Amino acid sequence: MTERQENAIRLGLVGIGKIARDQHLPALASDDCFVLAATASRNATLDQIPGHADITAMLEGGHALDAVSLCTPPDGRHAQALAAIDAGLHVMLEKPPAATLSEIAALAERARARGVTLFTTWHSREAAGVGPARAWLTGKRIDAVRIAWREDIRRWHPGQEWILAPGGFGVFDPGINALSIATAILPDPLLLESAWMDVPEGRASPLAAGLTMRSGGAQVTAAFDFLQTGPQTWDIEVDTDAGMLRLRMGGSILQLPDAPEMQAPDREYARLYARFAELVAAGESDVDIRPIQLVADAFLLAERRMTAPFAF
């Protein structure tokens, strides 16, 4: 571990799954604004960090925590976040911030009332190309936007039956990342006009979906596909009066007209924690529900088609 700042934020991490190990722990280890003071997880613990079976035990563990970061599935996140807020702690939420929009609104209200920071993170917005893309688009006329998010569910979510269950979002689980980028780079509100979903027989959530949206004067289309074998696609193309912008590989590669391709190492979670530290220092919250709001709008408006049964 690096040397910590004296006023470092004492953080409790809840949920030690793949995303915590792959992303949160490395980001925390290299950020001296944070001290990882405790964890909560039903099954896992970390060497040399006090571990608890659940968040209640962690909050009562005498760790003098300042903040909590939740990497558990969205299903139980509302209750956990509420417990942390009511204990006077700042809270950072993995995406999507909770299982429903009403839960997020209730958390935001409670955090406001308690005077603590609530940060709903959208990690894809921190991909290297997203900030420069937003900056380049500023002041340009946007004519059309095409989102293509096509990946192989069997490769990225092997055996994860919950993703096709009620509330599992289906192909919107990755697709919400595209919507988080689009809402961040487009200057005008992104509004849904129509949608379709292909839901396999016997499942509740879609394997494929298409959205037709608008943003200012531009039509915005999104194609989400969970059955893409071979090359995987996470691309956004924006036609403007100054040529086409292309964000590729989930926002990590930026192509601008007459410019060399921009690419940089993945620092998504390092940037999320840096932003969380800033918000805590400023006494502010950042609760942006636009990506999950668009997903809910899609479920509300979509024409559904039943497709063949799917097995992992």
Add this chain to the structure above:
Amino acid sequence: MTERQENAIRLGLVGIGKIARDQHLPALASDDCFVLAATASRNATLDQIPGHADITAMLEGGHALDAVSLCTPPDGRHAQALAAIDAGLHVMLEKPPAATLSEIAALAERARARGVTLFTTWHSREAAGVGPARAWLTGKRIDAVRIAWREDIRRWHPGQEWILAPGGFGVFDPGINALSIATAILPDPLLLESAWMDVPEGRASPLAAGLTMRSGGAQVTAAFDFLQTGPQTWDIEVDTDAGMLRLRMGGSILQLPDAPEMQAPDREYARLYARFAELVAAGESDVDIRPIQLVADAFLLAERRMTAPFAF
């Protein structure tokens, strides 16, 4: 017409359908805070009131409007409301306020930026029993809430195919009224836990639905049914530590323990316009999305069952 106040709000009414004739026009005729200065409707006009084919023509009609009230279907309401806001006018919206949550958020943002009042109305909240119900529940322990909203689609929506089309909300079209009352009378946030929907084969929106929610420590259930023949039910029962509260007939009848039944004439729309006038005078907005947010949450989480085809 009664004599108008000198500083009365000059109102443009958009959409002259059943709800405008049954509710808005009588309410406006007896409220001297308003002058109905113009209308916009594709097909209808009113005697002695300048009429236009659409809102653009009405806004350019030289009527010195202060405000606009929208009674058109939710589908096109966002564009109409945006035109009014951008013309610097205050806007009142029938329920639901727009076709999607993203549209409502975008309107709220624009109204704030333009410094005009936006009022998302929920007429059932103005039913005679709702205010007294909220007051009576204050400070009581709420143990359970049961919502039963059962009506005959063929009687109340004859031939309205759109209500079962994508975005038509199905049985949530009336059900959202129950949710607007529940969110108004319950002191704690109303959060969805699970839901089911019965969608007839070949339709997109449900004829029946069940929600399991929670509010503080209380379980809240809602049963919505669009195939109820015989007696129609629009009831909410609340079990408390001081006995059971019953709101019946859409909130117009209130039954409290050991008290005579309370009933009063329907003044829902009169109260909505009085509130709109107050908001305009105070320079404030009232944008409460909780009822439609719960509907979107239900579409997001629901287990769907396909039922037999339905014909009106």
